[in-house]
């Protein structure tokens with residue numbers, strides 16, 4: 001590994017921009033978190049306000065960690081343009097479209113910066129420092145309020161035409177399925193993300209069910225563990241549709257590993273045995289038994305650690321200016 005001049009007292013400033021919160025941290029060259037701060041995204045306060053808060057938090061994190069900021073990596077809910085560093089038309093902060101946190105943070109900190117979609121960032125983090133280490137063909141899938149995925153082949157992030165981030169959460173699983181945020185029906189996300197599990201349960205439960213108003217996917221998993229019959233069926237439904245999407249990935253890519261993260265995977269023991277069964281049935285034409293189905297190992301900070309890895313991935317020699 002080539003050591004760059006600031007490696008001894010420098011760490012990567014990481015910025016994870018989500019729909020509801022922004023996390024900032026200082027991450028060393030082994031992926032360990034040395035300082036961490038977070039604030040509400042508050043998109044209605046405007047982009048400049050968020051940029052000022054990110055700047056303040058990065059400076060504070062560097063002071064806490066006792067280090068300099070050697071570079072800045074950003075993971076953001078998409079769409080973002082990884083090459084220009086601009087936000088696209090992001091659902092959660094549509095008024096930030098065209099703003100450029102990469103350029104702005106580079107000018108404030110006088111270091112290089114890079115941004116990726118947050119699923120790509122987490123995929124890079126798991127590939128380098130987590131459950132995907134030493135896997136040549138790695139697919140990272142996060143299952144929570146949506147389904148996101150990133151593909152890392154030979155250590156490089158897979159990009160589509162025009163640097164596009166492939167939208168694996170919107171691959172079609174059942175054309176007769178529920179409507180999706182993208183305008184189509186039956187996308188993987190619309191059938192197997194957390195809210196889909198809740199919707200399925202609500203549609204089947206009696207109107208007087210006491211928990212309908214406050215129901216979450218996490219609660220459905222708890223009810224299933226307590227033996228609730230409908231919750232168990234909801235888990236079976238989830239196994240079927242999460243499993244079909246994963247089986248499609250196994251058939252399409254025959255990867256070394258699929259690493260699974262996101263809030264739903266906290267209950268992975270309820271899903272994985274059934275999903276493995278389904279893959280065994282669906283994927284006969286590829287060596288499915290060689291694809292490892294692993295859980296993400298970077299935990300709650302996977303997105304933040306991944307954001308730091310975005311900078312390493314873009315500037316493998318620790319560049320101090322944009323390539």
Ligand SMILES: [Zn+2]
Pocket residue numbers: 169170180181182183184187189190
């Ligand atoms: Zn869709």
